[in-house]
Amino acid sequence: MSERANWNEFLIGAVIRVIGFSTIGFVILIFFFLLQQGAPALTQTSPGEFLGTRWYPTLELYGMLPLLLGSLLVTATAIVIALPLGVATAVYVREVAPSWAREILKPLIEVLAGIPSVVLGFFGMTMLAPFLRETLNLPTGLTAFTGALILAYMALPTMTSVAEDALDAVPKSYRDAALAMGATRWQTIWRVSVPAARTGIMTAVMLGIGRAMGETMVVLMVTGNAARMPTTWNSLFLPVRTMTATIAAEMGEVAAGSAHYHVLFFIGILLFVITFMINLAAAPAILAKRRRGGLR
Amino acid sequence: MEKISVQHLNFFYGVKQVLTDISLPIDDRQITALIGPSGCGKSTFLRTLNRMNDTIAGARAEGQILLDGENIFAPTMEVTQLRARVGMVFQRPNPFPQSVFDNVAFGPRILNGARAQALTALVEASLRQVGLWDEVKDQLGQDALRLSLGQQQRLCLARTLAVQPEVILMDEPCSALDPLATLEIEELMRRLRERYCIVIVTHNMQQAARVSDRTGFFWLGQLVEYDATQTIFTRPRNALTEDYITGRAG
Structure with a gap:
């Protein structure tokens, strides 16, 4: 009996261990797959070209700068919009709202995170884009700003709940x-509580950036997908194209094994590296928070 | 001279009465100690003096507390102004996770947006008052949480002094400190007594006997006896007080 129990223990332990390590294994495998598929891009084209400003794959021009800047522009704008809203929502939920309102709001905010991005993209295309086109008098409503608005909305639930925990x-x-x-209640909130929670709020920002950077469907649907350099301020209200949207839009039509195919994977590597760096940058903040949490 | 006059104070958390008919005068430039077993209401009483209990849902006070003759429960009394006049030091040192300077400057900044130069002088004066200036003058930008617990508690006291209060409430200010840091705080209290009205809640009867001029003994939400400290500790009138002080009750 006891021998059998031991055997069971061993088996369960082994299974759990295998499952646990396999997640890490998969991430490593995916990374190697990306490397293997993306690396030929470096030999098939001249890598110096990647810094070019023109992305015309049909003419074998693979300048990634417009895509990179497109991603950065949309992400940065989304965070600039989402950060104050997220912090303000968190402050309201945690410090101001009566407890019954908090009980309703917290799950509602978390439900927001579950809306499929294609639904938000559809909403952006049919409602937000025409609205922006008319009110701002733009040639098209499919712009970087439209994408940023929807991405901000998508990043909001995560940012709010992380900031609220902080x-x-x-x-x-x-x-x-205080x-x-x-001190009044507001002075206490803005001068004591929020500054004391700053590491957690930084984590929220990092997570928001990661979310916005990697999002594909929404940007594909609402940013217009013109691979042009966003060099002036009004580029915000013109179409741009992001790295993710490029991969999604072009991967289906590219000849497997061609230079274009490998370059798309190379963009994937870039995205992977960028999100990895962001997570790495967020790590000290998360660890610091944990340490402080342990102290008091 | 009488600074605070508590008259027939009753206090409730919801339906539970925690203080019953408390009346006592508290004199200026004296140290008044409040002693009694845990849960006797002495901390709650202390927190009614600056209306910190307002932050607790369902808390309710009856009766009057006069500060310089003015009822602190009156609708005309601004609670933020009351708390600026009646400062408080807590049981555990609770400096903000900010620099030493910013901690002391916090009060002046929020209350009147003090000018930079006046602020620097005020911070220095406050830190000198608690004997911390020489220890921290070269590291005013340092995170206050890096100081030792004793230094943190003196910093909290300096932070309270920077608001320039008239009364200082201390809620077991030494219970988290080692004996040396405790002595430093007691030494400070004796010095501050020259300028402020100090009320201290303490578990430690030796501390009450060492530092205070008057002592009040609380038992089950009532003020059993209130008298000169020497009288309380040598010839208490009430048998319960005597039992508590000699360790037979409590």
Whole structure:
């Protein structure tokens, strides 16, 4: 009996271990696959070209700068919009809302994260883009700004709940100290609670950037997909094309094994590296938060 | 001179009454100690003096507390102004996770947006008052959480002093500190007594006997006895007080 129980223990342990390590294994395998498929791009074309400003695969011009800048422009704008909204929502939910409102709002915000991106993209195409075209008097409503608005909306739930957790972790004793000196509720929030939660809020920003950077469907549907250099400020209100949208749009039609095919994978490597760096940058903030959380 | 006059104070958390008919005068430029077993209401009482209990849902006070003759529960009393006049130091040192300078400058900045030059002088004066200036003057930009616990508690006291209060409430200010840091705080209290009205809640009866001028003994939400500290500790009138002080009750 006990021998059998031991055997069961061993089996269960082994299975769990294999499953656990296989996730890491898959990530490594995917990375190697990307490398293997993307690396030939470096020999089949001259890599110096990748820094060019023109992306015309049919003419064998693979300048990635417009795509890279397109991604950065859309992501940065999305975060600039989402950060104040996310922090304000988190402050409201954590510090201001009565508890019944908090109980309703928290799950609602989390539900927002579950809306499929294609639905949001559809909404962007049919509602937001025409609206922006008319109110801002643009040639087309499919612009970087349209994409940024929807991405901001998509990043909001994650950013809000992470920022809210960070505010929640701020010890009550800080608030008491501020109140006992005659601070008002707002002064306590903006000068004590929010600054004390800044590492967590930074984590929220990083996660938001990761989410916005990697999002494909929405940007494919609403940013217009013109691979032009966003060099001036009004580029924000003109079509752009992101790295993700390029891969999604072109991968289906490219001849497997061609230079274009490998270049698309190379863009994938770039995306992988960028998101990896962002996560790496967020790591100290997350670890610091954990350390502080352990202290008090 | 009487600074605070508490008159027939009753206090409730929801339906539970935690303080019953408390009346006592608290004198200016004196140290008043409040002693009693855990849960006797002494901390709750302390927190009514600057209305910190307002932040607790369902808390309710009856009766009057006069600060310089003015009822602190009156609708005309701004609670933020009251708390600026009646400062508080907490049980565990709770400096903000900001620099030493910003901690002390916090109060002046929020209350009147003090000018930079006046602020620097005020921070220095406050840190000198608690004897911390020489220890931290070269590291004002340092994170306050890096100081030792004793230094943190003195920093919290400096932060309170920078608001220029009239009354200082201390809620077991030494319970997280080692004996040396405790002595430093007690030494400070004796010095601050010259200028402020100090009310301290303490578990430690020796501490009450060492530093205070007057002592109040709380038991089950009532003020059993209130008198000169020497009288309380040598010839208490109430048998319960005597039992508690000699360790037979509590």
